[in-house]
Amino acid sequence: AQTVTQSQPEMSVQEAETVTLSCTYDTSESNYYLFWYKQPPSRQMILVIRQEAYKQQNATENRFSVNFQKAAKSFSLKISDSQLGDTAMYFCALGQGAQKLVFGQGTRLTINP
C-alpha cells in the first residue's frame, strides 16, 4: 500500500525567510509522481510543484523547489523568500500514472510579518 507521511503538523517562519517542509512516502512501484499542493484559508487546493520519479533533477517553480531523494523516499519542499501569501496548508501527495492520489496529513504553514 502507498503511504505519505508529513511529520510537521505546523510550522511558522518570518517573512522573507526560507522554510522546508518534510514529506516521506512509501511505494513498491518504480514509476510514480509526487506533488505538493497548497490550500490557503479560502480552501481552494492549488498545485505548487510536481516531480516525476524517473527524473533525477529536482523540480523548481520560481521560489518553490523540491529535494527529491528517491532511495530515502523523501520529498521535501523548500520555499525561498517566503511571503505572507504563502500562509496555507501544504499537502504532499503520491500518485501513479493517472490514478488515485494518496495525500499526507498536511503541514500548516504560517508566514509572520
Next chain:
Amino acid sequence: EADIYQTPRYLVIGTGKKITLECSQTMGHDKMYWYQQDPGMELHLIHYSYGVNSTEKGDLSSESTVSRIRTEHFPLTLESARPSHTSQYLCASGGRGRVKETQYFGPGTRLLVL
C-alpha cells in the same frame, strides 16, 4: 488555468434531506474524483471515475453515490443527509496531455447537516 466548478459552495440542510453536489470541468479531462476533507485535515478519496459510465468507490467508505453520464459532469448525491456527513467535499479532475498525472481541484462545497 484549471477550470473546475463546484456548486453550491456552502450548504446548510436538515437531516434526512436529499442533496446533490455538482462538479463540472471544462478541460476535457477523462478522470474525475471526489474527496472528503474535515477542516485542517487530510483528504480522503470517496469516489472516482475514469470516463463516462465508469464509477468506482474510493478508499474511504461513503454513503454517497456518483454518476458520470457526461465527460464534464460528475455529481455526488446523498439520499438522506445526516450530521455525520458534515464536511468539505472537493472535486478534482485530471488525465489529459503532458501532465495527465496531475489532478486539478475545484473550490469545494462545505456541507453542514443539522
